Amino acid sequence: MEEPVPKQDAVFTQGDSWEQQPNRALRSVIAAVVLILFGLTAALVILSFPLGVYTVFFTHLSNSTATTAGYPFLWVGPVAIVLPIPVTFGAAFLAVVAVYAGMFVLAAYQGKSLPSAIVSGLKNGYQDFLSNRALLTLVSIGFLVFTAAVIDEIVTAAGPPIGNPFTGGDDLLTFLQLTLAPLREEFGFRVLIIGVATAVVTLPRPEIAARKTIESVLRTLWRPSAAYESLDSGSNTLVLVVIWAAGALSAVTFGACHVACGGGGWQLGKLPEAVYGGVVLAYLYIRYGFHVAVLAHWGIDYLPSVFAFFGQGAYGIPWDSSPGYVLQQIVSSDLFGIFGLASVLMILHVAYTKRWGRRRESVAEEHSSIAV
Numbered sequence: 001m002e003e004p005v006p007k008q009d010a011v012f013t014q015g016d017s018w019e020q021q022p023n024r025a026l027r028s029v030i031a032a033v034v035l036i037l038f039g040l041t042a043a044l045v046i047l048s049f050p051l052g053v054y055t056v057f058f059t060h061l062s063n064s065t066a067t068t069a070g071y072p073f074l075w076v077g078p079v080a081i082v083l084p085i086p087v088t089f090g091a092a093f094l095a096v097v098a099v100y101a102g103m104f105v106l107a108a109y110q111g112k113s114l115p116s117a118i119v120s121g122l123k124n125g126y127q128d129f130l131s132n133r134a135l136l137t138l139v140s141i142g143f144l145v146f147t148a149a150v151i152d153e154i155v156t157a158a159g160p161p162i163g164n165p166f167t168g169g170d171d172l173l174t175f176l177q178l179t180l181a182p183l184r185e186e187f188g189f190r191v192l193i194i195g196v197a198t199a200v201v202t203l204p205r206p207e208i209a210a211r212k213t214i215e216s217v218l219r220t221l222w223r224p225s226a227a228y229e230s231l232d233s234g235s236n237t238l239v240l241v242v243i244w245a246a247g248a249l250s251a252v253t254f255g256a257c258h259v260a261c262g263g264g265g266w267q268l269g270k271l272p273e274a275v276y277g278g279v280v281l282a283y284l285y286i287r288y289g290f291h292v293a294v295l296a297h298w299g300i301d302y303l304p305s306v307f308a309f310f311g312q313g314a315y316g317i318p319w320d321s322s323p324g325y326v327l328q329q330i331v332s333s334d335l336f337g338i339f340g341l342a343s344v345l346m347i348l349h350v351a352y353t354k355r356w357g358r359r360r361e362s363v364a365e366e367h368s369s370i371a372v
Contacts, residue, residue, distance in 0.1 A: 075187070104295065140284055223288065
């Protein structure tokens with residue numbers, strides 16, 4: 001006679017727990033609301049590109065114009081290297097904006113396809129939206145903008161001045177600097193600190209073909225987590241230590257440089273928010289890739305700014321005025337308010353459910369072993 005199989009605890013039966021099977025109607029409503037917020041934010045992102053072009057080429061923010069030439073610079077860690085090649089403001093703007101647009105397109109094709117992620121999110125819950133890298137990037141923007149603003153408010157209330165290096169200067173140059181900053185700062189503080197350190201410690205063996213070595217290095221520079229995904233657990237320890245130590249160094253250096261590297265107006269109160277931003281951007285770079293970190297940074301530097309400078313160029317409303325014109329108010333309400341807060345709640349909820357899911361699986365395995 002066969003021994004009866006012990007009945008599994010109902011809490012751990014697939015599809016039976018309240019965590020796995022919440023009310024479908026409520027879940028669908030939440031997903032639909034989140035999708036509307038995604039749609040509004042995506043519309044603002046798309047609109048920001050032509051508005052930026054119009055602002056640079058067809059308005060007069062200052063004495064500078066799109067044909068004004070200057071010498072661009074790159075960050076090599078905390079050191080600014082001036083490139084000895086004059087470039088017009090318009091050409092620099094178009095080149096960098098084209099890179100950002102290409103990064104968004106790349107992200108849209110990573111992970112689950114955009115239509116599939118949307119359908120899956122509406123069916124299974126908003127968490128499935130994040131299976132597409134472009135939607136994940138939008139959430140990263142909302143999360144970073146909202147939390148950085150909260151930190152600034154706390155610091156301001158505590159007393160230390162934050163300052164602002166962008167007031168009182170050439171407005172077109174200011175807008176151009178905010179446009180260029182995400183790309184060159186992520187390259188200088190993330191790729192050249194975290195990426196290079198990770199590539200060095202994970203260089204393939206000398207007998208590996210040169211082509212494979214180059215591919216491996218480029219893949220690591222683009223997304224450092226790729227360096228340890230193919231390694232066994234024993235080899236991962238050193239790599240992880242190097243990656244996260246370099247990540248911490250990049251965050252601290254990034255924050256300190258905002259105050260001490262010729263920021264021209266940032267004061268000590270900027271340090272907490274800048275270091276925090278460096279931590280978030282380092283994580284995005286390590287985990288998801290250079291383009292996601294750049295676009296998250298773009299969302300905090302360029303996206304709110306382009307609508308403000310457009311308002312000045314098109315309607316004569318100073319870019320640093322508050323609350324600004326209607327479109328600028330919509331952007332602020334979305335990024336610093338509704339979508340920003342929703343992004344924070346989404347990430348916290350996903351992190352909690354993942355942690356709780358792992359704990360539940362561990363307990364389920366323990367119950368299974370006891371039953372056997």
